[in-house]
Amino acid sequence: MSKVLGLLNFEPSYVHVKGIEDFRPISAASILGRYRVIDFMLSNFTNSGIDSIKVYIKNRPRSTVEHIMRTSYNINSKRGRIHLLHGEDVFSNNDLFNVDILAFKTYMEFIDVENPSYVVIAPSHFIFKQDFSELLDHHIASKNDITILYQSVNDANTSYLMGDLLEIDDKKRVVGASKNHGKYKSGDVSLETYVMSTLTFKQLVEEASMTSSLYSLADIIWDNIRVMKIGAYRHHGYCGCISTLNAYFNANMYLKKEKNLTRLINDDWPIYTMTNDSCPTLYKPGAQVRGSLVANGCQIEGTVIDSVIGRNVVIREGAVIKDSVILPDTFIDKNVKLDCAVVDRLSIVTHIKDIKGTKEDPIYVKRGDRI
């Protein structure tokens, strides 16, 4: 196999996950009780045999750095490597200028050192399962200059907003691209995953930075639609684009179901994450739990229905949690009722006894809040 480098991009500026984003980039947010969003893409890389990975971080690096340093992604400890590239000096307060091209250009020397034949660039705000080696094989066989992963969806009017919609001809060639303003239900959404030779990648980065300091990698690719051979490769199966709080909530709600979860994560495609050495979860007498995904280390006395419960959560008697996402290390006191809520890490819900959102607009309880 030719040498392939995985580049994990940071989230583009259209990603706004209300509340959660105030504390960490969405890639480092806790999801499904025990994972971080980033685990899915990093495991895609390592499960595909790519164990040299660059992770680009735009801001608030602490949680990402800590998580990645302490997780074993099944990377060979000598030959493999995860490189964390945090652009503290080059980024500005105006997020418009903080484009991926700037990070790619700044740290190009770290790619040069490894001298890979190909790069796979993947997004950090998406959750899907994809064998990148299949994608690479297809790319090489098709003699494309660039191959883009996409998904045919029928909820483009509510999801993937401000992402890229692709126009694909019957030869699977990308002939046009536009921003998704939510006008149409169905469409082919770019999964912001690109395969190309390192040479092409370097050319594009150079060209983009000469064109405009607002240009992203996607922008320069679209500029080259008529010049380069850009192919599309269809992804099948679940795809979550975690760009809003609602999308975050929906991803948790969909994946908490056994069938959906085990299609995404299984023995053949494990998702690696950090261990916390929590003990198993204790369901005390009187606890009622159903339709839920529960992480380890919890102590449950109350009722939990159709929810996702993170690590080390305490739920006291009489509490009723329904259609909610409870992040790790949270304390839910006696008789608290939560309905369609997202409760961030380390918070304590004790005084407010009734928190009720809707599935379309879940209520967010701040990290470390005591309410």
Next chain:
Amino acid sequence: MKKNNMVAMILAGGRGSRLFDLTKKVAKPAVHFGGKYRIIDFALSNCANSHISTVGVLVQYESILLSSYSARSSTWGLDSKGGGVYVLSPREKDETGLGLYKGTADAIYQNLDFLDQEEAEYVLVLSGDHIYKMDYEKMLQEHIDSKAEATIAVIEVPKKEASRFGIMNTDNTDRIIEFEEKPKEPKSNLASMGVYIFTYKTMRKYLKEDAKDPASSHDFGKNLIPAYLRDNLKLQAYRFKGYWKDVGTIDSLWEANMDLLKDNSGLDLFDPDWKIYTDDVSATPQCIGEQAKIDNAFITQGAIVNGEVKHSVIFSGVEIKEKAKVEESVIMNDAVVGEGAVLNRCLVADGVRIPDGMVLGNKKNKEILLVSKSFIAKAGEENE
């Protein structure tokens, strides 16, 4: 950070034949426990939490899994520079050739070169098959303060059960004056926990003497401790209060698992200051299905529950299918309880698949039913 020069030696070579099929292919210390652990995790985590940096694990019986498992020092944070977990299996030696470990004392004797090399000042001897949480650093401090040659951890047991244990008879300063192995009429209720601290220099001398004695069975309880007492060396009892359980039988292993469901068992696995570490598995969180009913259970990640679970401990990767009913049972790793199956007072071994509708165990049974692969195969034959 090296805090003391005590080297721990975990005796993990025994078969544990009273666990029957559970220890057919793995040594007892490697048997699963409490949802996500293996029994030896308790001794190893106690060592790590007590700031012991060098641990020897003495293996002999069916050691492939136990050896590779124990050798991953980083699992328990025992991977500091200069320390680590050393798997010590019987080896061929220049002078004596290849010899199996003939007893607990002989196992240590055959590794005196290792203890010399580690420049041990004190040696902590542990069993790899006990469930408890204990700070050995405190025990060492008492050992040093009392100027004893050996300190033995003891726990008070009910008088009527005392004849099942090695009993220490002490004076009013807790100095041990007599040791009785499983006495018919116990004089005290202080049972040895199988946790010893020895001052190495003296221990070394006595182990060498013991090795020369052809009549000796080379056992700590039967030979070494009596030799210390005979020569009037100072042996001190260290009183331990808290949870401690020898899980040598199916019933006691089941009971120790059930203790995890109690609020007041004394074994708190939730304590963030004294975590029990174990191998990390990349399992999903526990899936509790729409039809599931859970009433008092200890369940770990990777389990999928779609049936009813009452007063039970469910291990990693277990699947409990729709309409199945599991009560008062321990279901070990990756076992599958088929649709509509009913289990009561069972201990289901790893990887066992219980066919749909099968009824096993009974709440009136005094003994716990061990459900192993061969048990299921036999039950299948009888049905044909």
